[in-house]
Amino acid sequence: MASIRDLLRGGRSESGDVVQHTVGNALVLHHRDEISGEAQSLALSVVADTDNDVVVLDLGDGMPIGSWESMAAVLPRRRRGIRLVACGQQHHTAAMAGQWLSERLSRTVIAPDGDLVRGSAGALFVHSKPGSGWVRFRPGKPPAWDAKRYPTPVWDTAATDSRACSSTGEIEPLPGGVWIHDVRLPEVVTEHRGRLVADVPCQSETMTVLLGCPGTAALSLDDVVRFWRGLDPESQLRARFVQYGDIRIPEGESFGQALADLLGTNVVCYPGVPIGAPGKFEIRTVRADGVLGWPPFAQELGYSPRAHPHSRARRPRLLSHRAPLKWTEEISPRVYWYAPDAVVEVIEAGLWVRPADEPGNAERVRSTPLDPEGGTMIFDDTVQGRSARMRELAEDLAARVDASVGQTSTLFPASVLVPGQKPDGRAQANLAGPAQPRPEVERGEPTVVVPRRAPVGVASVIGIPPPVSMSVAIQPAAEVPDPVRPAIAAAPAPPPAAAPPPAAATPSVVPVPATRSAFLGIAIPVPVDPRPEPPAAAAGPDPVPPAAVAVAPAAAQVAVAAPAAPPVAPPVAPPVAGADPVPPPAPVEIPTESSIDDPGGTESPRRAGPVPAVDATTDPTTPPAAPVAPGPARPAPGTDPSGVRVQPVASPDASALPGSRVPAEERAWLRRSLSQDFDAMASSVSRIMSEHPGMNAGGGSTADDVLVDSVAIRLFLTRRGAGIDAGLRSGANGPHVPLARCAVSGLSRLPSFRGSTVVRTTPSPGEWHLYQGRRLVTDWSFVTMLTAPCAGQDGDTDVLIWSMTARRTALLEPEGDERVDDRVVFLPGTHFKILELAEPDGDRRGIIALREIGANEIDDDGRIDQNRLSLDELAVASLHRSLDRWAGTAGRHRIGAASVGRFGVLPGLVRPPVGKKG
Known part of the structure; x- marks a missing residue:
């Protein structure tokens, strides 16, 4: 029992x-x-x-x-x-x-x-x-x-549970890493999941992050950012990104560069999917149909964020690679001995056979992006007497390499990548005249193949902006040499496009990749913008106003003519350090919109003479007179009978542009003038600074300087900030100037916001009129926006701005009815490009879409760079996506009752005084 x-x-x-x-x-x-x-x-x-x-x-x-x-x-x-x-x-x-x-x-x-x-x-x-x-x-x-x-990798806890990253995206842990993908086609996702689970190795030190899924909708990089923000710094360093499916990125931009710019840090990418065992794996590219392709020699590519949002990207760094052949000697990083007179260099696109002495076009060859469809073998032909020898060696190497990997390489001479071998490597052509001749290519070269998907990063090959449209790429096909013509002849001929007038120093066309050879840098000219530029004499609204010369950074210094200003009374000299400039009265009264035309009520270190009269009859299309030196405030061209006008450009004494150091006497004056108000605000601000060490002193500023600047921000964010805005918009001088300068200095320390911003307003007919036909507006005051709509905000028009540098103010927002949730502020002197205008019609709301642009997008003549059209398209698409997203969510009240009047003035314009507000 x-x-x-x-x-x-x-x-x-x-x-x-x-x-x-x-x-x-x-x-x-x-x-x-x-x-x-x-x-x-x-x-x-x-x-x-x-x-x-x-x-x-x-x-x-x-x-x-x-x-x-x-x-x-x-x-x-x-x-x-x-x-x-x-x-x-x-x-x-x-x-x-x-x-x-x-x-x-x-x-x-x-x-x-x-x-x-x-x-x-x-x-x-x-x-x-x-x-x-x-x-x-x-x-x-x-x-x-x-x-x-x-076995448990060191990054194991960084990817444990599945979670949503958007309404259509999911972050899913895998044995070998993480997969961020769309979820709307579960049967497609299931098929690819099986492959990734079985093939992607779990590496102890590095975490593979796969983005997108072939056969599903393109993944938004916003989903990647949400995942990235949840990683600890060590796990971020271990991440290796892979573009596995389609991703929404700017046209012509490389996936890795777009990611580095968006995350604001260095990132490392695999050029394909790793497969095999952790200690012995290979990278396989992802073809357009989702099938894994050839094993590139480049294994890891490092991307750095641009120094400025609109500057040219650096070439990706080749961090690791595999040798082209076994038992070959590496004589320098990524360079292997192959023959007495030749070496083989591993580049992103494949292999480059060249002499031991580095040719002059080396950087352009190294910038050739990788083609997922097949390997690229490049031979040097810069010296005519050695071209045949380099080609012979390249063919021999290709036969040996292809046999080992079971793939086929395509052979290209280096001159095809750098047309004409010009020292600057710039591909130039003009549709108004004959096409530029192509370099002679030896007969018998392999016919170029047409990829099923043009990879990203094409424009970086020859230092040009992204392509405009594939459909207009084939117009001058008759000028292309024989080896390239067969790949082009199959494309349908596009309708003729109007050629823009020739420019003095800027090429009017850009190359567009239509075939694999074009992907490698063979230029085909097409118009950049079919809309002709207006003549220089008629470009009144667009040039940057001249005061930027005196106070803006060097990159933004442009001299533009402007009408002569009326006589102005001599300004009062600013205070001398250590002296008491003016006996201040009781707590300073910040001017309001109704009092801004006569700001003489309060003494300040920057008070000047009377405000110049504004000529409301100035024709915005009138060409400017001869250039004049920056001086007192001048009215900008373009006014309206209703009183709405373009903001005048303030003199240096009346401006608050960022970048200039705030004089110590201005901070001292502000502290004395605010008196008890300063002490009350400083108490709460000091507590906030202690909780957020990142706000503390830096860049040569003392802790006391930071405190004064932060109090200035808090003051600006209250209802009294409306007077500061009005003063800067008018170009007048007065006590608002030192206040604004301190606030600018403080805002520059706050976190920035990149993305869609919005307010709702009802523009007057005069404001619509002043915006029509303009492409650039500059606001010399602060521009206040929201990162999401405010429920109940009045207005028949949505004003949308794509932000790059607006500052988040949540840390220093006032309490009570002056508080604004999700407020962001653009600093004075910000330029905005008008992308879309549509007045309201019946039940359809109006829309004004703008994009913040940098000074480097404006040339020496004050015109907007035409090579940034892809950024415009990206911004418009993002703004409309934001509108769609907001329309599907319940809004909430974000603006306190006392701050309602802070919103609604269009950037770059001045509304007439409407009476004093409390």
């Missing part, structure tokens, strides 16, 4: 009911009769555990409950722990068995709590529900979560 102890253990088992066999790195417990194929496969592939005995429970169709005691009997009592896995119909009982065996054997047992997923090279991944993973059971102690993966 069975004892009570036997019954509690599930019944007495017969001796020898369970037997053990060592298979591979595991001990398999199974029925005496047989061992299943699943158990054998699992045991043979599992990685040995240095700290635990790997035990596989072969449960088959199910073991009687009495078999548990037999299992315990065949396992020895030892100090080492047990890593327990189960296969068969009852594999989900591994966690329960782990707890029982831990108590029964007095050994630590690690068992999976969830579905066990087998990854590449024996990796075991536990994933089925939130919190699933390997659980550690210890005798007499509660279970504890141990890891997600085995």
Whole structure:
């Protein structure tokens, strides 16, 4: 008869009911009769555990409950722990068995709590529900979560549970890393998931982050940012990004560069998907159809963010690579000896056969982007006498390399990548005249192949802006040499486009990639913009106003003619350091919109003479007179009978442009003038500064300077800030100037915002009139916007601005009815490009879409750079996506009652005074 102890253990088992066999790195417990194929496969592939005995429970169709005691009997009592896995119909009982065996054997047992997923090279991944993973059971102690993966990488905790990153995107952990993808086609996602689980290795030191899924909608980089922000700094350094599917990035931009710019930090990308074992894997490119392609020689590419949002990107750094052939000698980084007179250099696109002496076009060749469809073999032909020799060596190398990887390389001379071998490498052509001649190419070269998808980064090959349209790329096909013509002739001829008038120093066309050879840099001229530029004499509204010369950074200094200003009274000299400039009255009264035309009520260190009269009859199309030196405030051209006018450009004494150091006497004057108000605000601001050390002194400023600047921000954000705005818009001088300068200095320390901003307003007919036909507006005051709409805000028009540098003000927002949630502020002197105008019509709301632009997008003549059209398209698309997203969500009130009047004035314009507001 069975004892009570036997019954509690599930019944007495017969001796020898369970037997053990060592298979591979595991001990398999199974029925005496047989061992299943699943158990054998699992045991043979599992990685040995240095700290635990790997035990596989072969449960088959199910073991009687009495078999548990037999299992315990065949396992020895030892100090080492047990890593327990189960296969068969009852594999989900591994966690329960782990707890029982831990108590029964007095050994630590690690068992999976969830579905066990087998990854590449024996990796075991536990994933089925939130919190699933390997659980550690210890005798007499509660279970504890141990890891997600085995073997456990150092980044394991960075990717444990699936979570949504948008309404259509998901961050999904994989055995080998993380996959961020669209979820709207589950059957497509399931197919690719199986491949990634089985092929992508789990590397101990680096985390593979796959983006997108072939066959699904393009992934937004916003989803990547949300994932990135959740990583600790160490995990961020270990991330290796892979473009696995389509991603929404600017046209002509490389995926890695777009990512680095958006994240604002260096990133490392794989040029394809890693497959194989952690210690021995290869990279395979991802073709347009989602099938893995050839193994590139470049293994890791490093991208750095642009120094300025609109500056030219650096060439990606080749961080690691594989040798072109075994047993070849690496004579310098990425350069291998191949013949007495030639070396082979590994570049992003493939291999480059060249002389040992580096040719002059080296950087252009190295900038050739990788083609996912196939490898590229480039031979140097800069010296005519050596071209045949370099080609011969390249053909020999291609035959050896192709045989080893089972792929085909396409041969290209370096001159095809750099047309004409000009020192500056700039491809120039003009549709108004004959096409530029192509370099002579030897007969018999391989016919170029047409890729199914033009890869990103094409324009970087020859230093040109992104392509305009593939459909207009084939117009001058008759000028292309024979080896290229067959690939072009198949394209349909486009309708003729009007050629823009020739410019003096700027090429009027850009090359567009239409074939694989074009992808490698063969230029085909097309118009940049079919709309002709207005004559220089009629470009009144667009040039940057002249005061920027005196106070803006060097990049923004442009001299533009302006009408002469009326006489102005001599300004009062600014205070001298250490002297008391003016005996200040009681707490300063910040001017309001109604008092701004006569700002003489309060003495300040920057008070000048009377404000110049504004000529409301100035014709905005009238060409400016001869250039004049910056002086007192001048009215900008363009006014309206209703009183709405373009902002005048303030004199240096009345401006608050960022970049200039705030004089110490201005901060001292502000502290004295605010008196008790300053002390009250300084108390709360000091507490905020102590909680956010990043606001503290830096860049030569003392802690006291930062405190004064932060108090100035707090004051500006209250209702009294409306007077500061009005003063700057008018170009007048007065007490608002030192206040604004301190606020600008403080705002520059706050975090920036990049993305869509919005306010709702009802522009007057005069404001619509002044915006029509303009392409550039500059606001010499602060521009206040929201990062999401405010419920109940009046207005029949949505004003949208794509922000690059607007500052978030949440840290210093006032309390009560002056508080504004989600407020951002553009600093004075910000330029905005008008992208879209549509007045309201019936039930359709109006829209005014602008993009913040940098000074480097404006040339010496004050005109906007035509090579940034892709940025305009990206901004418009992003702004409209934001509108669609906001339309589907319930809005909330963001603007306090006392701050409602701070919003609605269009950038660059001045509304007439409307009376004093409290």
